[in-house]
Amino acid sequence: MTTLVGATRTPLRARLRLFGSRLACEPGHLIGVALAIALAYLVLAPMLAVLGSSTQLTRMDAARLGGRHGDLTLAYFERVFTSPMSDHIFWTPLANTLSVAAMATALAVVFGVVLAALVTSTNIWGRKALGFLLIIPYMLPSQAIATAWITVFKNRRTAGPAGVLEALGFSPPDWLAYGQFPIVICLALSYFPFAFLLFSNGLNKIDTQLEEAAVTLGARTRTIWVRILLPLLIPTTMSVLLLTVARTLGTFAAPYVLGTPVGYTLLSTSLYSHLRSGAPGVAAVLAIVLAVFGIAMLAFDVWMVRNWQRFVTVGGKGDKRQRAKLRPMARITQTALAWTVFLVAALGPLLVMLQSTLLREPGVFRLDNVSLAYWFGFAGQPGVFTSPEIFWALFNSLTIAGTAAIICGVLGLAVGYAVVRLQGSWLSGFLRQVSFLPYLMPGMAFAAAFLTLFAVRRGPIPALYGSISLLVLVMVVTYLPYASRSGISAMMQVGREPEEAGVVLGAGFFARMLRIIGPLQKTALVTAIILPFISGMKELSLVVMLVTPGTEMLTTQSLRFLDYGFTQLANATVLIIGIVVMLMVLLLQRVTKSNLAGGLGG
Amino acid sequence: MNIRMCLASFGLAATVASATIPAQAQTADIDKLIAAAKAEGSVVAYWMSARIANAGAGFAAKYGIKVLGTKMTDAESTEKVVREVESGNVQVDIIGYDDGPRLITEMIPGKYVENYVPPGLKDAIPEASRNPLIYLWQVSIFGYNTERYDKCPITNVWQLTEPKWAGKLHMFDPRLRSMQIQAFSAMEDRADELAASYEKFYGKPLKLTQANAGLEFIKRLAASRPVLYNEDVELAANVGARGQSDPPIGIYTLGRHREIKEKNLALGMCRLEPFQGINQPTYIQIVAGAPHPNAAKLFAHYLLTQEGVSPWTKDVGAYSSNPTLSANPDNPYPNVSAWGNSLLVSDNAHVAKRRQDLLDLWIANNR
Numbered sequence: 001m002t003t004l005v006g007a008t009r010t011p012l013r014a015r016l017r018l019f020g021s022r023l024a025c026e027p028g029h030l031i032g033v034a035l036a037i038a039l040a041y042l043v044l045a046p047m048l049a050v051l052g053s054s055t056q057l058t059r060m061d062a063a064r065l066g067g068r069h070g071d072l073t074l075a076y077f078e079r080v081f082t083s084p085m086s087d088h089i090f091w092t093p094l095a096n097t098l099s100v101a102a103m104a105t106a107l108a109v110v111f112g113v114v115l116a117a118l119v120t121s122t123n124i125w126g127r128k129a130l131g132f133l134l135i136i137p138y139m140l141p142s143q144a145i146a147t148a149w150i151t152v153f154k155n156r157r158t159a160g161p162a163g164v165l166e167a168l169g170f171s172p173p174d175w176l177a178y179g180q181f182p183i184v185i186c187l188a189l190s191y192f193p194f195a196f197l198l199f200s201n202g203l204n205k206i207d208t209q210l211e212e213a214a215v216t217l218g219a220r221t222r223t224i225w226v227r228i229l230l231p232l233l234i235p236t237t238m239s240v241l242l243l244t245v246a247r248t249l250g251t252f253a254a255p256y257v258l259g260t261p262v263g264y265t266l267l268s269t270s271l272y273s274h275l276r277s278g279a280p281g282v283a284a285v286l287a288i289v290l291a292v293f294g295i296a297m298l299a300f301d302v303w304m305v306r307n308w309q310r311f312v313t314v315g316g317k318g319d320k321r322q323r324a325k326l327r328p329m330a331r332i333t334q335t336a337l338a339w340t341v342f343l344v345a346a347l348g349p350l351l352v353m354l355q356s357t358l359l360r361e362p363g364v365f366r367l368d369n370v371s372l373a374y375w376f377g378f379a380g381q382p383g384v385f386t387s388p389e390i391f392w393a394l395f396n397s398l399t400i401a402g403t404a405a406i407i408c409g410v411l412g413l414a415v416g417y418a419v420v421r422l423q424g425s426w427l428s429g430f431l432r433q434v435s436f437l438p439y440l441m442p443g444m445a446f447a448a449a450f451l452t453l454f455a456v457r458r459g460p461i462p463a464l465y466g467s468i469s470l471l472v473l474v475m476v477v478t479y480l481p482y483a484s485r486s487g488i489s490a491m492m493q494v495g496r497e498p499e500e501a502g503v504v505l506g507a508g509f510f511a512r513m514l515r516i517i518g519p520l521q522k523t524a525l526v527t528a529i530i531l532p533f534i535s536g537m538k539e540l541s542l543v544v545m546l547v548t549p550g551t552e553m554l555t556t557q558s559l560r561f562l563d564y565g566f567t568q569l570a571n572a573t574v575l576i577i578g579i580v581v582m583l584m585v586l587l588l589q590r591v592t593k594s595n596l597a598g599g600l601g602g
Numbered sequence: 603m604n605i606r607m608c609l610a611s612f613g614l615a616a617t618v619a620s621a622t623i624p625a626q627a628q629t630a631d632i633d634k635l636i637a638a639a640k641a642e643g644s645v646v647a648y649w650m651s652a653r654i655a656n657a658g659a660g661f662a663a664k665y666g667i668k669v670l671g672t673k674m675t676d677a678e679s680t681e682k683v684v685r686e687v688e689s690g691n692v693q694v695d696i697i698g699y700d701d702g703p704r705l706i707t708e709m710i711p712g713k714y715v716e717n718y719v720p721p722g723l724k725d726a727i728p729e730a731s732r733n734p735l736i737y738l739w740q741v742s743i744f745g746y747n748t749e750r751y752d753k754c755p756i757t758n759v760w761q762l763t764e765p766k767w768a769g770k771l772h773m774f775d776p777r778l779r780s781m782q783i784q785a786f787s788a789m790e791d792r793a794d795e796l797a798a799s800y801e802k803f804y805g806k807p808l809k810l811t812q813a814n815a816g817l818e819f820i821k822r823l824a825a826s827r828p829v830l831y832n833e834d835v836e837l838a839a840n841v842g843a844r845g846q847s848d849p850p851i852g853i854y855t856l857g858r859h860r861e862i863k864e865k866n867l868a869l870g871m872c873r874l875e876p877f878q879g880i881n882q883p884t885y886i887q888i889v890a891g892a893p894h895p896n897a898a899k900l901f902a903h904y905l906l907t908q909e910g911v912s913p914w915t916k917d918v919g920a921y922s923s924n925p926t927l928s929a930n931p932d933n934p935y936p937n938v939s940a941w942g943n944s945l946l947v948s949d950n951a952h953v954a955k956r957r958q959d960l961l962d963l964w965i966a967n968n969r
Contacts, residue, residue, distance in 0.1 A: 058708075059707070059708045059711075059712050060704060060707055060708045060954075063707040063708065063711070063954070064707075064954065064955065064958065069712070084962075084966070085962050085965065085966065088965045088966060088969070089965075156846075156848060157769060157829065158829060158840060159772065159829070159840040159841065159843070159846060159849055159850045160836070160839055160840030160841075160843045160846075161839075161840075161843045161845075162845065256832075260775070260829075260830055260831075260832075261829055261830075263827065263830075263968060263969055273775070273777040273778055274777075275677065276675065276677045276777070276778045277677065277777050277778060277780070277961070278676075278677050278680065278701070278704060278780070280681075361865070361866055362839075362843075448681055448685075451681070451682070451685045452685050452688075452689070455685050455686060455688075455689035455691045463689070463691045465686070465689075465691055465693065544678070547672075560652065560673060562833065562835065567835070567836070
């Protein structure tokens with residue numbers, strides 16, 4: 001025995017020493033391992049918890065079906081896939097979901113490509129402003145556009161006060177007011193900013209030498225776009241598809257508002273109603289299905305990236321693209337087109353929200369009905385400016401979303417650093433994929449799992465439930481995908497050389513981070529902070545489960561106002577979210593002289 | 603004074619107290635509870651109604667004990683209470699809860715919550731309301747638009763299943779609100795009455811495609827595609843908005859009528875056969891391992907007194923389970939018993955057994 005131990009000891013020690021020295025010269029390993037452990041726990045554990053609740057009897061079902069709480073069961077899978085109810089619970093919503101996701105994504109991609117082309121490559125008026133204005137729809141809570149749609153297009157099916165079109169004497173048919181058509185439009189309008197950002201960025205990065213060569217050879221603009229630019233945008237398109245499809249699959253607020261009046265259900269609304277009606281088992285199965293779709297998309301994306309990158313060469317050495325000089329007529333129509341999208345998708349919903357807070361009696365569009373009562377309060381009712389709740393909720397929202405966003409940004413860069421430095425190792429692949437997984441899980445299903453995991457002290461992590469830190473943690477995990485994507489794509493563009501130069505000059509790890517990597521990655525860091533911040537400010541389904549008295553945020557406060565019947569205050573709160581987010585984003589971009597598109601990675 | 607004397611005098615005092623005025627012992631009990639509650643300083647409540655905030659403010663003003671009350675749906679509070687108790691990190695002390703069936707099959711047997719009847723009020727609360735303890739009855743009614751119609755355009759619930767009213771009933775989404783399923787269960791319990799009422803109204807017997815007239819009604823109602831809601835604020839507003847030529851009928855809590863003046867609504871109550879609404883109890887339960895158990899108990903006591911329940915009962919549509927307390931004088935009936943059996947009241951055990959089947963029947967026909 002002793003000889004055996006003696007014989008193995010030396011090589012082990014040697015290996016350890018080798019490992020140690022490798023760690024010292026490549027901190028990526030250390031960061032990678034630490035991140036992998038943290039992510040495995042924070043991402044995989046909640047997913048396993050969801051899996052668990054799909055296969056274990058709840059207490060209520062145990063009492064009804066006979067059996068004990070926690071018994072393994074396939075009852076929920078059977079109910080979803082094969083029971084007589086499966087058509088209503090799953091198959092019809094599935095068909096609806098797939099068609100909505102496909103159409104909404106296609107529309108979002110078309111909007112994104114066309115607008116990106118107009119803004120980056122033509123001389124339409126107001127290009128600079130549009131670059132920012134066209135991402136506003138993403139800053140509005142998802143139900144805002146849906147509510148605006150209903151306010152304009154509603155008909156007598158939902159009864160009540162007249163809609164805007166009805167007030168003008170036109171009665172919209174059901175298909176225009178509710179169900180599939182408006183859901184597709186609203187989702188496309190909510191999520192086309194992703195496509196717009198990514199395509200703008202992609203177009204800016206394409207080496208103009210390729211186009212110059214084509215021009216030299218006598219190619220027309222159309223040929224250049226069809227044969228050169230669009231094919232080069234295929235990897236970007238994949239990213240756009242992945243980001244947009246996953247969102248359209250999981251969003252529930254807009255489909256709920258627009259689908260309910262005609263009984264049009266998607267998987268996300270089916271999931272929501274099962275969670276609400278106390279059927280967490282069935283809800284978990286539906287969450288798994290949604291996640292499986294998302295993961296399939298991710299796998300497809302990975303495969304595509306691997307196969308397409310061989311053909312793509314993005315140099316980035318050429319000059320900025322010459323902006324096409326449109327003929328006057330074309331210039332006018334195309335400017336109008338771009339601004340119309342802004343008016344419909346961003347300004348429209350904001351104005352509808354605003355008008356509802358200004359009309360004393362809803363739906364009565366007369367001048368004598370306009371007042372600022374809901375803003376300053378009246379007859380003992382609080383107004384926006386006099387309600388302490390709104391102030392505190394704003395404070396909480398900014399604190400929680402802000403803290404989470406900053407942590408997210410730093411973590412995202414760390415993931416990017418580890419993934420790129422360790423490229424080729426399994427650790428790199430693990431980090432890259434696992435850090436993206438939360439994007440594919442519906443937030444509603446995730447929240448309950450987080451509650452279970454963090455209500456108790458676990459090892460070094462104290463019981464977080466009941467404190468703001470749980471909300472921060474949950475947001476960090478949920479929005480890490482944006483940050484890590486941004487971090488990875490940015491680190492890809494930074495070679496090893498600058499850092500090695502630092503090492504040669506004797507700079508330590510932190511000095512290298514602060515002096516070399518940090519400044520190089522400024523844009524990516526800003527993106528990695530802004531996107532989680534926007535999402536955090538408008539998050540509802542994730543936090544509604546986790547807020548406790550005293551940690552109300554703007555979104556949950558808006559829900560409380562609805563509960564009290566203060567519809568106008570609820571709308572005003574949504575308006576505040578939109579405006580605060582816009583101001584913060586503008587400020588950050590101004591201060592850091594960067595733009596959102598820079599970092600998302602295409 | 604030696605110990606024996608001390609004990610003797612204590613015994614004497616106790617005998618005198620219990621023999622002459624038992625109320626004094628109760629006062630002593632409640633004083634002790636108040637002292638213990640004040641020592642705890644605050645109480646956290648998850649409630650089914652937003653008006654918990656007003657009740658909390660009243661409680662704080664009276665006892666100096668802060669109430670952190672949050673409105674939550676039953677599904678949310680169940681999820682939170684179960685997970686808090688299982689993890690031993692309990693944040694909440696007391697819940698106000700509508701889902702009685704879930705309470706008796708899940709929450710109480712699972713020892714997540716405990717039933718507590720304030721000793722001083724035990725005799726005042728009817729026995730049927732004590733376990734689990736009911737503190738409030740909230741009435742939901744069928745409402746119509748009084749601007750368009752002089753009186754309710756229907757007189758019998760079966761008319762709602764006629765083609766004329768297809769898509770013209772606005773109600774809670776049964777998939778989201780347990781109250782609606784509880785009402786369905788009560789309809790099943792009263793199937794014979796529903797059948798008789800059909801025959802009386804139409805002059806011909808009801809043709810059944812389901813096991814009973816209750817299920818038949820639910821099936822036909824689902825097939826007539828009512829417009830469904832999550833909350834009833836908007837529901838009532840849509841029924842009562844002025845300027846409508848063909849307004850719908852709604853089922854919503856009578857309490858919404860408190861907004862008639864403020865929102866300039868035209869809402870009136872229908873009087874239908876064989877039932878004209880739903881009577882929904884709200885239960886109070888103390889959470890197991892509550893961090894402020896005494897404050898929670900005192901709050902439960904407070905909610906069964908006039909000032910405690912007034913945030914709800916000062917408006918129409920709500921009654922305390924304590925029949926000695928008064929309600930809003932504008933109510934159609936002065937107290938719960940005066941409504942007679944014109945309201946649907948469900949049996950928790952029946953609902954627990956039937957809720958899945960009832961929901962499935964609804965979903966399968968609502969398309």
